[in-house]
Amino acid sequence: xxxxxxxxxxxxxxxxxxxxxxxxxxxxxxxxxxxxxxxxxxxxxxxxxxxxxxxxxxxxxxxxxxxxxxxxxxxxxxxxxxxxxxxxxxxxxxxxxxxxxxxxxxxxxxxxxxxxxxxxxxxxxxxxxxxxxxxxxxxxxxxxxxxxxxxxxxxxxxxxxxxxxxxxxxxxxxxxxxxxxxxxxxxxxxxxxxxxxxxxxxxxxxxxxxxxxxxxxxxxxxxxxxxxxxxxxxxxxxxxxxxxxxxxxxxxxxxxxxxxxxxxxxxxx
Amino acid sequence: xxxxxxxxxxxxxxxxxxxxxxxxxxxxxxxxxxxxxxxxxxxxxxxxxxxxxxxxxxxxxxxxxxxxxxxxxxxxxxxxxxxxxxxxxxxxxxxxxxxxxxxxxxxxxxxxxxxxxxxxxxxxxxxxxxxxxxxxxxxxxxxxxxxxxxxxxxxxxxxxxxxxxxxxxxxxxxxxxxxxxxxxxxxxxxxxxxxxxxxxxxxxxxxxxxxxxxxxxxxxxxxxxxxxxxxxxxxxxxxxxxxxxxxxxxxxxxxxxxxxxxxxxxxxx
DNA sequence: CATATTTTGGAATTTTTATTCCATAGTCGG
DNA sequence: CCGACTATGGAATAAAAATTCCAAAATATG
Numbered sequence: 001x002x003x004x005x006x007x008x009x010x011x012x013x014x015x016x017x018x019x020x021x022x023x024x025x026x027x028x029x030x031x032x033x034x035x036x037x038x039x040x041x042x043x044x045x046x047x048x049x050x051x052x053x054x055x056x057x058x059x060x061x062x063x064x065x066x067x068x069x070x071x072x073x074x075x076x077x078x079x080x081x082x083x084x085x086x087x088x089x090x091x092x093x094x095x096x097x098x099x100x101x102x103x104x105x106x107x108x109x110x111x112x113x114x115x116x117x118x119x120x121x122x123x124x125x126x127x128x129x130x131x132x133x134x135x136x137x138x139x140x141x142x143x144x145x146x147x148x149x150x151x152x153x154x155x156x157x158x159x160x161x162x163x164x165x166x167x168x169x170x171x172x173x174x175x176x177x178x179x180x181x182x183x184x185x186x187x188x189x190x191x192x193x194x195x196x197x198x199x200x201x202x203x204x205x206x207x208x209x210x211x212x213x214x215x216x217x218x219x220x221x222x223x224x225x226x227x228x229x230x231x232x233x234x235x236x237x238x239x240x241x242x243x244x245x246x247x248x249x250x251x252x253x254x255x256x257x258x259x260x261x262x263x264x265x266x267x268x269x
Numbered sequence: 270x271x272x273x274x275x276x277x278x279x280x281x282x283x284x285x286x287x288x289x290x291x292x293x294x295x296x297x298x299x300x301x302x303x304x305x306x307x308x309x310x311x312x313x314x315x316x317x318x319x320x321x322x323x324x325x326x327x328x329x330x331x332x333x334x335x336x337x338x339x340x341x342x343x344x345x346x347x348x349x350x351x352x353x354x355x356x357x358x359x360x361x362x363x364x365x366x367x368x369x370x371x372x373x374x375x376x377x378x379x380x381x382x383x384x385x386x387x388x389x390x391x392x393x394x395x396x397x398x399x400x401x402x403x404x405x406x407x408x409x410x411x412x413x414x415x416x417x418x419x420x421x422x423x424x425x426x427x428x429x430x431x432x433x434x435x436x437x438x439x440x441x442x443x444x445x446x447x448x449x450x451x452x453x454x455x456x457x458x459x460x461x462x463x464x465x466x467x468x469x470x471x472x473x474x475x476x477x478x479x480x481x482x483x484x485x486x487x488x489x490x491x492x493x494x495x496x497x498x499x500x501x502x503x504x505x506x507x508x509x510x511x512x513x514x515x516x517x518x519x520x521x522x523x524x525x526x527x528x529x530x531x532x533x534x535x536x537x538x
Numbered sequence: 539c540a541t542a543t544t545t546t547g548g549a550a551t552t553t554t555t556a557t558t559c560c561a562t563a564g565t566c567g568g
Numbered sequence: 569c570c571g572a573c574t575a576t577g578g579a580a581t582a583a584a585a586a587t588t589c590c591a592a593a594a595t596a597t598g
Contacts, residue, residue, distance in 0.1 A: 024545060024595095028467050042312050043349040046586060056547050059588060071587060075552090080312040094393050103535065105405045106398045109528035113389045116524050120389075124382045129375040136374045152431060155424035155523075162421060163516060199319055247432060247527050251520040254424075255385050259378035293575060315556060325577050330557060341556065342584090 004210035005068045005075075009038075009082055012075075017066055018151040023066075026055045042079035046072045053100040116251035122240040123252040135235045135260060138217040140267040142191035147206045149195035149221075155250060156195050156221070159258045167265030174207055183210050193223040197241070197248070197256075200228050208232040219260075221253065274337045274344075278351055282307075282337055282343075292335075295324050299332035301441035311348040315341045361503040384511045385520035391509040392521040404504045404529060407486040417443040417476045418464035418490075424519060425464050425490070429526045436534030443476055452479050464490040464526075466510070466517070469497050477501040488529075490522065 006012040020031045033053035034041070035137040040049065049246035050057040061072055067074040139145060147159030147162060157173060164171035174182055183206075186192065192211035205228055212232050213219050218231030223241065230236045239256055241248045275281040290301040302322035309318065319326040330341060338344040408414060414433060418426030426442060433440035434532070445452055454460065462479035465473040474497055480487050481501050489502030492510065499505045508525055510517045 026546065043352050045584085047584095057586080058547065058588085059545090062545090083312045084308070092596065097396075097398070098289045100398065103532075105528060105532040106396070109396060109401065109525060110393065112528045113393045113521075116389050116520050117386055120382045120385050120520070124379060127375065127378060129373075132374045132378065150300065152428070154431070155428040159421070159424040159429060159519065162423070163459050166516075184524040199474040228503070237483065246435065247531065249520070249527065250428065250523055251385050251389070251518070252382075254519055255381040256378060259374060259381045259520065262381075262516065263377050295576065316554095326556080327558085327577065328575090331575090336560085 005070070006078065009032065009078065012067070013038075014107045015075075019066060023122045025026060026059045027063050027066065029053050029055050030060055036065070038079075041076055044098045055139070085221075089179060090182060096189070111245075112249055115242045117248040118242045119249055119252035120255060122242070123256060125208055126240055127256070131237055131265075132256075132260070133167065135219045135237060136263045138192070139191055139219065139264045142217065143170065143187065143189040143204050144185075144191075145169060145171040145264075146174055146186055146190060146207070146211065147171055148192065148204050149197075150176060150204055151199045152248060152250070153195040153197060153201070153204070153221075153253075156253050156257050157193075158253060159201070160193065160195075160261055163258055163261040164265065167261065168269065169261075169265050169268055174201060179221070186214055186216060191217045191219065193219045193221065193252070193260075194229055194233070196227070196229055197223045205229060205232065221257065274339070275347065278307075278347070281336070281347065283343075288335060295328045296332050296335065298322050298324050299329055299392055300475040303332070310345055311352055320399070331451055337518055381518055385518040388509065388511045388521035389524060391511070392525060395507075395509055396525070397506070400504050401525075401532075404488045404506060405532045405536060407504060408460055408462070408488065408529070408533040411486065412439065412456065412458075413454075414438060414440040414533075415443060415455055415459060415461045415475050415476070415480065416440055416464075417461065418468045419445060419473055420520075421469070422464040422466060422473070422490075422522075425522050426462075427509060427525050428523060429462065429464075432527055432530040432536065436530065436538065438530075438534050438537055445472060452476060455480055455483055455484075455485060457483070460486045460488065462488045462490065462529075463498060463502070464522070465496070465498055466492045467496070474498060474501065486514065 006015050016031060016035055020028065020035070023031055030053050037049075037052065039072065040052075046053075046057045046060055050060040053060065056266055064072045064075045066074065086126070094110050094114065097106045100106045147157045147161050147164075149160075157175070161171050161173040172182070172185060174185075190211075192208060192236060194204050194208040194211075200222075208218050208220065208229060209232050212234075217234045218232055220227070220229040220236045222229040222236065224230075226234060227236075227238075237256060237260075239253045241250065241252050275284050275486045285300060285304060289297065289304070289511060291343075292300055298321050306318075306321065309321075313321075315329055319329040322329065333341045333344045337342065416426045416430050416433075418429075423444065426444070430440050430442040441451070441454060443484070461477060461478075463473050463477040469491075477487050477489065477498060478501055481503075486503045487501055488507045489496070489498040491498040491505065491507060493499075493507055496505075496507075506529075508522045510519065510521050
């Protein structure tokens, strides 16, 4: 029963995929954990990985053998040989990037990474959970979701629509292509998600207004509570996005939007 | 003579630089070898490193202690821990989330925030500065920039185009609206930016192919070096985006893209 | 429901690896 | 050239890790 052990990491992944389905409970746990934490193999001990997978060490040993290795050590060798760490330390790396001369692409990137991280941190701190839940509830009960966002908000609007589609939630992106006006697509029972940041886009506000007039719920995603979009919305979600230069990273806005979409998708599904 | 051990990799490098000069022959060999092979520490044994430095294991042990560690194991721990927990176990976390009472929207948001944060961190660690500079150079010298990205990459493509427009760089978004084919818009002297992630979009690859055939520079933004887009690109930028469930946060991809666009915009302006 | 088969957990064992210690070699100051 | 001190290599020991093995539990089979 000597099978040859996987010779490359790709081999390894294939073998893993092959066997996973036919495995009993504990060994399946091993497979799942290893699949998700492949890169830890090189720097961990049997005991550590076993603890992570929540199985006894012996189960992990058996698992290695099923994969075709003589034992854990042989498997680990494969990964140790291939080991090539990225830069180890985030803050060190970030200052290295910045040192490469102000205005260099790398320095710019460091700034945007920083801005994105800050935005995400603030979002986590400042999110209004009640408003978020309310938004999810309103969107869950609605028919078609109409998403509108232009200029810098357009990527967000398009991604939202993409996620809704993937989650089989009827959604329509109002993107103004061909200046076709789709405002009559708003029907009773629908809901609207409008996204705009200063300087606020008239078209976006107009659609929100329209939806409000027809009595549809409007979820507004915007930069502050005093935004003109706030008045038009039944629920307002504010996003504290940190700008760098004239451009926002959108990290926080996207995170909020996807969370919203996935929550709605699951609730409906 | 209990010195506190270095707490970060940066500490470690400083300490190493401090002591190196005052070291006798064998220990100096250790210092030199370790300095040149810092990244192997996490995955090697004392014996292996000692062999590499061409000293007996005991010399290496002494060396570790001079650096302030209690022994080799303590030093190794520093590097193993610093090796980014790679990519957390998101699929498991997602299913946990579903089990634990259908995950409140706020919990979902927390996950996406975390995914975004990790992605940005990974990006900072792993970005290829040379490739980035090369991409900027190629785009700076080009005429019109043709941006293509569909599905999940579409938000990135559209934002890139937005930023280029704002910076007065001629750019064209190939978004497939109306299935109009714009491949003949690619003219000599232009350049192409193609963005796609697994599962790769045929249309995006087709345009990249077209550009390559005409001899235009192609900047590929993708998830790994083995992506089919890599073959078609003159410069490849890989983005380590952490997926949460089926959806990527795009934080890292956007940060990279904006940095690229702003760098090109300034260089041209 | 009894029996055969598979899976499991953990204790016992073996192997590998880290660490200490000390006799010896080397170096420096006088 | 002699002693005092430092550095070195390797053998001995301790610690940690991997691996095996088997009784017990779980599961499948007739």
